[in-house]
């Protein structure tokens with residue numbers, strides 16, 4: 001989305017923002033639509049909440065102007081559903097209220113509304129608020145674009161090694177599933193999903209000669225390889241939305257007994273999300289073919305992990321939960337081949 005001309009900065013003049021107007025009164029709806037179209041916005045108008053939600057999915061508005069009083073689903077409920085849907089939760093919603101409706105405003109804030117307009121609508125106020133919220137939406141979109149770039153980079157790194165195909169996606173699924181079983185908050189489960197994709201993004205700094213080497217690495221090569229968690233954390237650090245992903249990236253090669261890297265953390269010092277991702281990473285590596293050995297069956301892989309747990313590498317409680325999860329049906333497709341993804 002780009003802003004209409006004279007949107008405050010005077011810089012973005014290429015494309016107007018998209019606005020969805022939701023009001024059961026056709027006269028009010030049409031008046032608003034006409035005024036906003038005249039200002040260069042792309043406007044769609046609908047008369048009820050259910051149609052509004054459908055248009056949020058298809059029209060992808062940058063802003064929703066939403067009347068509260070409508071037959072059927074009212075504006076509060078529409079707002080709540082927009083904010084509860086991952087794809088639209090960042091879309092600004094302006095509720096149109098009665099003149100002195102304090103109750104409405106409180107209820108609107110609880111429903112997640114971003115702003116309010118009172119009837120009768122002052123057009124200058126409408127324009128000012130619209131442009132302000134569209135500017136905010138543009139920043140959000142740019143941030144999301146940055147996330148997309150990072151995910152693409154992670155995918156291209158995975159594609160460098162034919163033995164790791166599908167590894168990240170399986171990791172994301174297994175880690176999120178174990179996170180849910182462990183009762184982690186939703187935001188940490190989301191961080192696990194993202195970390196499954198980007199955890200090895202720091203391998204961008206590892207040369208192919210090391211990344212794809214079929215045999216054991218030399219001490220110097222190992223040192224280069226072991227920098228990838230720190231490099232990955234640095235790449236993703238500027239994104240505030242990656243706040244909970246960063247510790248997973250940095251610590252996904254730590255070990256329970258302190259023998260891992262990069263910080264040699266021990267036991268409870270290791271973030272539980274990082275410990276979860278690591279179990280999935282190790283399991284996926286063991287159950288996949290490598291250039292120098294074939295995949296282990298599930299039971300053998302789990303047996304090896306329990307032996308490693310006996311050596312102090314993994315959190316036993318977490319590994320037991322992981323073992324039960326795999327026993328109940330492993331999430332994700334079966335792995336194919338694997339390179340130096342996990343160990």
Ligand SMILES: [Fe+2]
Nearest residue numbers: 199200252341
């Ligand atoms: Fe890694």
